[in-house]
Amino acid sequence: MYRSKRIIFGLAILYTLSGYSQLQPPNSNSTLQDLAFFIDVNNKKYANAQGSKYIYADFKLAKIEGLSGSHLVRFDPVDNIIQLKKEDNKILSLSKKYQYKIELLDGTGIYETQQFINTDGKIENTFFESIHTSKKYKLYKKHRIKFQPAKPAKSSYEPATDPEFIPLDAIYYVMNLEKNPGHLLELPRKKKVFLNFFGNRAKEMSKYIKTQNLKTSSEQDLIKILNYYFQ
Template sequence: MKLQLKLAIITTLLSIMMYGQAYDRPRTFNYSGITAPERFISKISPATQGSPYIYTTFLLAKIENFEGVALLRYNANNDEFEFIDPSNDTLVLKKVVTFSKISFVANKSNYRLVEYTDKQKQKIFGYLVCLQENKDYSLIKRQKIDFYEPKEAKTSYDTRIPPRFERAKDTYFLKYKDQDIVEFPSNKKGLVKLYPDKKEAIETFIKQNKINFDKEEDLSKIIDFLAT
């Protein structure tokens, strides 16, 4: 725990130092061009437990079609990116294709603004993390943090539950060439349904490698297998 705290502090300090160095150089940034209209960030009540952010600190990131770097953080509750402008205001990045690729410098996380289909067959335009690209196949995941309203005590024996943010389980997606991004199958049967021509090979691979569809590293192995 102490090591993680030290690493977090070092990362934050490096980000601040690099950000400061970047602003020592002449800038031609047009922050008004990347800001979502009227989207200043409202403050979260101190009584709220947890956080809507994957990383609470702003970290250096590169935005597609935006010169240089900026300090960003991902709000996994609203599915949007926030950034700090030169006036020290916290604003929301425009959710447009122009800025569809975001790469964090320190942790190498790569976000993509894409259209994908969830398990309920709904089309969603949002941010996914690109974990792996192997030839025609990609493994992508959605990070989500849910908000829960407070629950008042109904009797003197009950305890009030404050409002809170809680990290939801990550959802994984699969992309093949230019086809739609779909939710990664949760089992062997689902994978075979996607690729019936590879039925025997898939069954043999899963059995020999003891694949667990709940493990990210095993899903990565599947991507490598499909790409061969």
């Protein structure tokens, strides 16, 4: 199992170096009409589902780089779309053909669309929260929410369950600004595989993490680890 994960991670690096085609940001003449289209948010598939399919349940005021003014936005990791709310309460979705940088005006986050390699080994475009930026690297967080359909009762011991949205642990991605700007690599979540990310410096990084009592599951510790690695 461990060997297979190393192979998959190696293949991901090869995909990263050869398969990306850079997304372009909206040009200076772009309008909302050029970039967005109406969507139906009342999908029957999600009727009566418990929980929320959005990172933030309510729309938040934001600045979208390349567009004038401010816009009400919210992020949907389930269907992988960025929603906008117009003055008439109609809901739009931003086109996935472009790269966006979206800054929430309440100071709670900056989001960027980037390409990444999904679990099927295919290049996909989605939004990430920008967690940390230095001269040498960028750290991104991919929020995840899973939709669990309703389940019929199997027996008196296994009653029926309602559909629900289940928050999952976030996945972190790093962009090496010196060697591969624009290319994201997933940071493995398990410690042994995580250390493999650092190649021939794995032992050094393991010692640093241990002596500093850092946890790879901690976002702030993750920044410290990467700062040390990229220094």
